[in-house]
């Protein structure tokens with residue numbers, strides 16, 4: 499009995515020492531096709547690699563430069579308390595299905611100062627993303643920032659406390675979006691804050707889609723079982739490439755709760771001369787409106 503106790507004590511001591519070793523500043527300047535992300539290896543020529551950050555605890559990672567990586571550029575999984583600063587991601591060839599930064603099952607991740615130019619989602623947040631702070635990000639082509647898609651698999655963890663602030667999107671296919679599957683497993687996403695976002699000719703600037711089904715192989719008649727609540731869209735300005743600038747499509751059985759819109763101004767800049775103003779659409783949500791919502795026209799709200 500006493501031995502077990504001592505062994506346990508030693509184990510805990512060793513673990514805490516090891517985690518302190520991780521309490522350091524790492525800098526990566528990896529040019530090439532992804533990186534191993536151990537801070538030392540330059541595996542520039544490993545074309546199928548991604549920058550995988552897995553099971554890190556308390557790291558500050560500066561200046562990752564990732565060029566033309568396959569799949570996810572930077573994949574953060576099972577991490578606690580890490581900071582990514584001044585990250586540069588560039589996929590000069592349009593690589594479809596390449597996410598810039600993917601985060602899942604991680605707690606307290608700060609992404610501060612990033613410049614991405616890639617094919618698919620700029621930053622995607624999967625299940626178990628908790629207390630994620632994304633700030634000062636500029637990007638070019640791609641999909642924008644998305645939470646989800648959620649609810650596809652049994653046992654997904656909840657998404658809690660996502661803040662995106664000072665984020666500029668240019669010519670992207672989506673702006674800020676949350677998506678969940680119809681006929682999904684049960685889950686929860688709450689505390690989703692998007693503020694100080696600049697949209698330049700973005701195709702779906704603001705979108706919540708609880709009927710997300712890209713394959714068209716879903717039972718869309720059964721609503722999503724992912725509950726979305728405490729959402730804030732604040733100070734979102736700029737231009738929309740499509741007339742439908744804001745879509746809040748929540749699930750029938752679990753309407754979105756406590757959704758706030760504050761200071762939104764999105765101007766339509768598409769080619770269709772018959773469109774005067776950007777418009778919006780909602781279902782199963784009654785957002786509270788604050789500040790100035792100049793555009794899209796909110797007649798349906």
Ligand SMILES: *[C@@H]1O[C@H](CO)[C@@H](O)[C@H](O)[C@H]1NC(C)=O
Nearest residue numbers: 529530539540541542543544
């Ligand atoms: C990558 O490939 C180039 C050309 O084949 C070679 O010169 C270079 O040393 C390689 N770099 C690494 C880190 O292996």
Ligand SMILES: *[C@@H]1O[C@H](CO)[C@@H](O)[C@H](O)[C@H]1NC(C)=O
Nearest residue numbers: 525526527528560561563584
């Ligand atoms: C960050 O990366 C850039 C480009 O690779 C390099 O010029 C700069 O010195 C790096 N900064 C640090 C702090 O390593």
Ligand SMILES: *[C@@H]1O[C@H](CO)[C@@H](O)[C@H](O)[C@H]1NC(C)=O
Nearest residue numbers: 611612633634635636664665
């Ligand atoms: C927003 O982020 C950019 C860098 O991406 C920075 O230059 C700018 O000063 C930031 N603005 C604010 C208000 O924080």
Ligand SMILES: *[C@@H]1O[C@H](CO)[C@@H](O)[C@H](O)[C@H]1NC(C)=O
Nearest residue numbers: 608609610611632633634664
């Ligand atoms: C974002 O950029 C602004 C202006 O450069 C800076 O003041 C602010 O501290 C940055 N945010 C973070 C979290 O570093």
Ligand SMILES: *[C@@H]1O[C@H](CO)[C@@H](O)[C@H](O)[C@H]1NC(C)=O
Nearest residue numbers: 669670671698699700701739
């Ligand atoms: C605006 O976005 C649309 C759709 O992505 C694109 O066809 C068009 O070229 C963009 N306009 C500019 C000025 O970049």
